[in-house]
Amino acid sequence: MSAEATTDERASILLVDDMEDNLIALEAVLGSLNEPLVRARSGEEAMKALLRQQFALVLLDVRMPGMDGFETAANIKRLDQTKDVPIIFLTGADDDSGYAFRGYATGAADYLTKPFDPWVLRAKVTVFLDLHRKSLQLERLLAQEHADYGEVDARLAELERQLEGDEPPDLEQLRIRVRELRRLMGRGGRQD
Secondary structure, eight states: OOTTOOGGGOOOEEEEOSOHHHHHHHHHHHGGGOOOEEEESSHHHHHHHHHHSOOSEEEEESOOSSSOHHHHHHHHHHSTTTTTSOEEEEEETTSOTHHHHHHHHTTOSEEEEESOOHHHHHHHHHHHHHHHHHHHHHHHHHHHHHHHHHHHHHHHHHHHHHHHSSSOOOHHHHHHHHHHHHHHTTOOOOOO
C-alpha cells in the first residue's frame, strides 16, 4: 500500500527520541509516506501514546534519559494491547555492539544505527506498514466470516424448528433456504 491509503487504512508510526533533531530527521525521511507520525520524547511519553491509540510501528531510540529504549521495549512487549507492535531500534553507530543483541532480545523487529540510510529506513517502514494493513484486512475478513457463520447458524436453527413442527415442510422453501445458506457459506451449490 502506498501514500494512496484511505483514512481507515492509514497507520500511525510512533517516533521515540529525546533529541529534537532526530525527530525532525525521522519526520523528513518518513513524511513522504503520508502516514500519521506521532512524537514521543521519552519512554514514558511513548507508553502513554501507545495506551491512547494503535500504532503500526515504533521507531525507538536506545539511549534516552529515564526509561531507556530497552526498558520501553520491554514494557511495550509486556502489555497485551501493545505486545504485537513491531519495534525498530535506532541508535548511534558508536554504541556498544551488544546493543543490537540486547535490542533483539527485548523484542525488536529490527535494529538500525545512526546515521541511517533514509532509503533503507523508508523501505523497512513500508514493509511494516504493509504487514500492518494486511493484518487489519485479515481481522476484518475473519470478523465478517464469523458474522456470516452466525447468520448460517441462526437460519439452520430456524429450519430445524420448522422441520420439528407438526406440519410437513414446504420442500421448495427448504430448497431455497439451503441455496441461501450455501451462498452464505461461499459454496454456491446446485441451482435446482
